Amino acid sequence: MSGKGAAPPTASGKLFTFGLVASWYASNIGVLLLNKYLLSNYGFKYPIFLTMCHMSACALLSYVAIAWMRVVPMQAVRSRVQFFKISALSLVFCGSVVSGNVSLRYLPVSFNQAVGATTPFFTAVFAYIMTVRRESWITYATLIPVVTGVIIASGVSPIEFFFYYFVQGEPSFHLFGFIMCVGATAARAFKTVLQGLLLSSEGEKLNSMNLLLYMAPIAVLFLLPATIIMEENVVGITISLAREDIKIIWYLLFNSALAYFVNLTNFLVTKHTSALTLQVLGNAKGAVAVVVSILIFKNPVSVTGMLGYTLTVFGVVLYSEAKKRYK
Template sequence: MCHMTACSLLSYIAIAWMKMVPMQTIRSRVQFFKISALSLVFCVSVVFGNISLRFLPVSFNQAVGATTPFFTAVFAYLMTLEREAWLTCLTLVPVVAGVIIASGGEPSFNLFGFIMCISATAARALKTVLQGILLSSEGEKLNSMNLLLYMAPMAVVFLRPATLIMEENVVGITLALARDDIKIIWYLLFNSALAYFVNLTNFLVTKHTSALTLQVLGNAKGAVAVVVSILIFRNPVSVTGMLGYTLTVFGVILYSEAKKRSK
């Protein structure tokens, strides 16, 4: 909710005050519904993803998240009839297979956490396809900054109930932490501002490449997060799990090469 509040404020400052891009208006109820749906799907992906982290280690969470390109390809076909080249689709097989292998060899596997993680991954893929439609469809096209301007406040509204239900007295806890160490306020402010630039570049990449490419690029971050999380949290990883992680990363590399050839 802090992230989306920062995105709302910074988007308004950039568009209304700094005039970085012309302000666009929502032209129809259908367009408003699509932006609302995008915000809701985004919130579902965030909430479910955070829930899964209570039951699964970060390394396994990131490995499951690497299947996002698979879900993105499915949703892109169902919603826009956009087909990837057969070679590109073939490279998604090791991405998914790697996660299946990693699941079987994960010492800290939790079924509920896994379901939440898969649901968050599917929601993240659906969000990417929806934002691609809003950024490129004729008649309803919004630029990246305006889409974030309208999406972020809606996300704040959707996240408010989740915050109150799942994190009771969160404001009091934050103030108590701030009394012990004021730096946490600066951490929150910096983290929230950074989220604005993450979301903005996310939209820009989607606009200039494709929804599927964005998700595969994100897997490079996921591979690094797997290694770093194992080093920091020292969670146990089996040989089978590492084999699955490696296969998933290998699939991401193959996908990148397939996209180059298809172009």
């Protein structure tokens, strides 16, 4: 034995990792801002159809990446029970993405990100309800600034919050958009906990890329009837829009491809760093998304709103540290 430790990362290795993180940031923030532009500024008011485009691209590109390019080995669905579990996850995932896209019609990206940062709170709640798994009291204590920050960012006092009388703290506050945003955040947390429960055995575990391969086409099947019923003649409307402005087709294609690229880069960043690093980078990504969205859309943000969002991000960082230390 030579006694030598592991070789330090090379300059090219560091550059590769930096490129992955930059690509993950760019794709995450890009799809968020483009969704906001299409659903709010451009006036393409069809969030279910937009989500279905995303899932169709994820299904197609996942197959290309796994079956043809062999980015990861193909993992087969081993039983009918496992298939039903994946279908349940896909339904919850659809709900989270559709709700998130609907909220972007009514809320600025800055406030959307503030509410989204409360995911750890909902994850802790669902984990306790579904698994009776308790965290340390310090971990729960760190969730207080997470939730408080969102309430401050909304400009709502606790009493007014519960009785729906809102003051002008967040200039662009919208009740329905807020409800959709909270629903999307809760659904994301619920999917995380549900995935841990449903695919917990060694024989059922799928990596995120294979899970997306199976979830995406199932999601399309869920979204298709919803699109037909709730967004009548959306294909015809989109074709009419394309005749007036062909850019709408390119927007939808690029947006859908970007939605897949978010999942791909998420997987690669986790693979080449760690889940904890991904969580820390995710916290910073939210702050970057807020700044970029304000610069692009110039949505009004009060000092109170920014203080509330800052408090939420600070709480998420504390939560991450508490989870790491008190496992």
